[in-house]
Amino acid sequence: MTVRRRATRPASTTPRPPLTFHALTPERWPDLVRLFGPRGACAGCWCMFPRLRGAAAHQGAGASNRNALKRIVDRGEEPGILAYADGEPVGWCALAPRETYPRIVHSRLLQPIDDRPVWSVVCFFVAKPWRRHGLTPHLLEAAAAYARSQGATMLEGYPCMPKSRNSPDAFAWFGLASAFEAAGFREVARPSASRRIMRRELEAARRRPRAGRG
Numbered sequence: 001m002t003v004r005r006r007a008t009r010p011a012s013t014t015p016r017p018p019l020t021f022h023a024l025t026p027e028r029w030p031d032l033v034r035l036f037g038p039r040g041a042c043a044g045c046w047c048m049f050p051r052l053r054g055a056a057a058h059q060g061a062g063a064s065n066r067n068a069l070k071r072i073v074d075r076g077e078e079p080g081i082l083a084y085a086d087g088e089p090v091g092w093c094a095l096a097p098r099e100t101y102p103r104i105v106h107s108r109l110l111q112p113i114d115d116r117p118v119w120s121v122v123c124f125f126v127a128k129p130w131r132r133h134g135l136t137p138h139l140l141e142a143a144a145a146y147a148r149s150q151g152a153t154m155l156e157g158y159p160c161m162p163k164s165r166n167s168p169d170a171f172a173w174f175g176l177a178s179a180f181e182a183a184g185f186r187e188v189a190r191p192s193a194s195r196r197i198m199r200r201e202l203e204a205a206r207r208r209p210r211a212g213r214g
Contacts, residue, residue, distance in 0.1 A: 140183035
């Protein structure tokens, strides 16, 4: 899947190149490694925190988490979307059916609000030069397009409300409510003062007509 969008650019900077988005595949694994850097995104998480319960994610920080995510990719799963600018990876968004993430499934705070099957957006990581430049809503649009192509009819996220404007950008990994709103999500529950559950309805993907024989 390839999606092209023009990045939002701050008025005070030079124009930024158009963005493209691709699902993470084994061939694109080196791009994720380059984006996450030697620390593996946030303190060696390698986007495994939502997939593990208890202290397992922290105990495996670094090489263990990296190898675990690599195995997921190598067996054919596509655990998220990469954003590119001029061929360089600049952003990441993790998503999958909700039941993929034990930490979400077993969270007392993020219990399902109904019986509808949903896909969950659980993590963002943006390269430092691209932070606070409006990339996250574009990632969410690409995530919605991907989830729809996989048959999903509802996309759900769990954004945080930052405690202060000085909260570290890299650790807003659940995303911010303002970015979800910009991508067409609406709040459906507020389980705590700092947490929202937001949803976006997805139209059914149109099936391509079969080519006729002649």
